[in-house]
Amino acid sequence: MTKILYIEDNEDNIYMLSRRLKRKGFEVVTAEDGAAGIEAARRERPALILMDLSLPVMDGWEATRLLKSGAETKAIPIIALSAHALEGERERALAAGCDDFDTKPVEFERLLEKIRHFLDKGAPS
Numbered sequence: 001m002t003k004i005l006y007i008e009d010n011e012d013n014i015y016m017l018s019r020r021l022k023r024k025g026f027e028v029v030t031a032e033d034g035a036a037g038i039e040a041a042r043r044e045r046p047a048l049i050l051m052d053l054s055l056p057v058m059d060g061w062e063a064t065r066l067l068k069s070g071a072e073t074k075a076i077p078i079i080a081l082s083a084h085a086l087e088g089e090r091e092r093a094l095a096a097g098c099d100d101f102d103t104k105p106v107e108f109e110r111l112l113e114k115i116r117h118f119l120d121k122g123a124p125s
Helices: 011-023 034-044 060-069 089-096 108-122
Strands: 003-007 027-031 048-052 078-082 100-103
Touching: 003 011, 003 034, 011 027, 027 034, 034 048, 034 060, 048 060, 048 108, 060 078, 060 089, 078 089, 078 108, 089 100, 100 108
Parallel strands: 003 027, 003 048, 048 078, 078 100
Antiparallel strands: none
């Protein structure tokens, strides 16, 4: 079962998206802030990370930078999720090290396509 780490502080979002991903056959591990997300990534070694950008303790921007600078976590694809669809938000997320960006509320099929793209890209030939 492919493991996804979902770093999100909103319980409703965690419940909704985790449940839908589990129905698609993914194992979902969650963390409620950026610092806990970094620890979970190191411990769990997920195939992919879904990263909310507005997080307590440590925001998603800083958590992404630290994950992408760590030897054991830098290769894990990170898809940023943000309710702020402001101009430049996507570019800022990519500059921080995210591999892709999507908006909230999540359009599940679009997000699933992005997840599969990164998982297929990392699959051995």
